[in-house]
Amino acid sequence: MTADEHGPEDAAGEAAETGTDATEPAHEASEVDDGSIDALGVLGSEPRLEILLALGDRERAVRTNRYELTFSELYDAVDVASSSQFSYHLSQLVGPFVAETDDGYHLKYAGDKVVRAIRSGLYESTAAFEPVGIPGACVVCGATDLEALLRDERFVVRCRACEATLLSDSFPRSQADDRTPEAVVESFGYRIWSAYLLVRGGVCPECYGRVDYWVDCHDDGAQYTFAAMCAGCDCTIHLPIEVPxxxxxxxxxxxxxxxxxxxxxxxxxxxxxxxxxxxxxxxxxxxxxxxxxxxxxxxxxxxxxxxxxxxxxxxxxxxxxxxxxxxxxxxxxxxxxxxxxx
Structure with a gap:
């Protein structure tokens, strides 16, 4: 969700405390620091991912966040040849992904995010999704002939009459799991509003950082979009200016x-x-x-x-x-x- 756009596809915001204005904030080149390289490098090991999943599975089984497992309990839950190898892999996770206490080990926020990403299939391609006719009107031509479809792993709402793309959003595989096409469309309706409610409070819907707002003008003033961009992860959302x-x-x-x-x-x-x-x-x-x-x-x-x-x-x-x-x-x-x- 680093560049979600709700609104015209050709498009490149609330409280005063966000320190925002009506112009798009300047973009700075992203930099890779040593901490990020080290942390992501730790995940390139099957035993380490199994350790994270074992901690997550136990939390789910007992319905308790930050549930702790002792060294022995965690070792028994993971298929590793020896305790020394297990100890080495666990030590690599402690810090960025796992917390160690006097009582054992539990997932940190980053470790929990990794577990959820694996469970939801975030790194897998979205399943097929057949186009579905939906109610509404085109903001470009006014026709009431819209459809929702999957395009380049994005959820798209387009006008069949003038072929304008009215909305485009990331489409994770998990959003299509165990849902009919109609239910998928409905879920995107709620997901867009939930994202806006966070943005309305100055909160990024992706990383929960602070957002900046501005307004974009399109087609020589024929359309305006309210835009919000996270100051941290650059997640950007465009919505019709009427939404606020x-x-x-x-x-x-x-x-x-x-x-x-x-x-x-x-x-x-x-x-x-x-x-x-x-x-x-x-x-x-x-x-x-x-x-x-x-x-x-x-x-x-x-x-x-x-x-x-x-x-x-x-x-x-x-x-x-x-x-x-x-x-x-x-x-x-x-x-x-x-x-x-x-």
Whole structure:
């Protein structure tokens, strides 16, 4: 998930505490340090992976995180020719992947991640996935003929009418295991929202580091995307600029009253709302950011604004009405109590 893109495929964000602005952060070349080389080199051994899996299997069996095994218990669980060889392999894991205590050994965070990656088949190719027709509308041409498919080991939502790619996301093999194509599509809907909820709090959905935000402009202002990039691992996510507004409590409650459950409505279904006459997005500026969003359904409207800090707030329409009344009052002649006589 180092470069996930939810939004137009040709596309290259919330709290002020993230220290962000509307421009894409500068990229620095990644460097490989000796610690990373040593740690990854440790994993190039079957007995060491077996030790990690043995610790993980025992945690799963007893349903206890950081469950500890003694040296003898761990040795008995791994197929190694001698205790001296086992001791050597275990010593290589202690530090980066395994913690040693007075009571035994348990997985550290990095070791747990390795175990989960092996179990889920992260390093294996994604299984076949047949295209599935899905509801929603194309943000490019407006057609309601979308499909989800597997392309180059990525989950893709495209428009059959104009062939535009509307969404692209990494597709791990585990997400297709024991799921029908329809269930796979549904799982991506929830996965995208879960990633956004983390990003909304300034948290990277991949490594949990801090994220920076900016807004990208596409097609000469025809489309805008809200982008978030992790300052640590560079995981990057692009979403329609309307998404932060959709997740404001005012919008969530408004949509609920009008029959739309945001959390159970995948992004591609909401495309249909965003391109309809019921939704209006106005971006006055991207640097600094100044955007407003208006939803009007069944004679009721709500308006929200997003500022340069990527914070969303409702526009006080009652205040606007008062200001409009004041403007009208300025145009009415004032009776100063002086009358003219013939």
């Amino acid at each position: 507004a959709l997740f404001h409590p005012t919008a969530i409650e408004y949509l609920w009253r009008h029959g739309i459950d945001l959390f159970d409505s995948p992004l591609w279904e909401l495309f249909e709302l965003v391109v309809s006459d019921e939704w209006t997005t106005t971006v006055a500026s991207t640097d600094p950011l100044d955007a407003t969003f208006r939803i009007a359904m069944d004679g009721e409207a709500v308006e929200l604004a997003m500022d340069e800090r990527f914070e969303v707030s409702p526009v006080d329409e009652s205040l606007e009405a008062d200001l409009a009344d004041d403007d009208l009052a300025d145009d009415v002649p004032v009776d100063d109590g002086v009358s003219e006589s013939a």
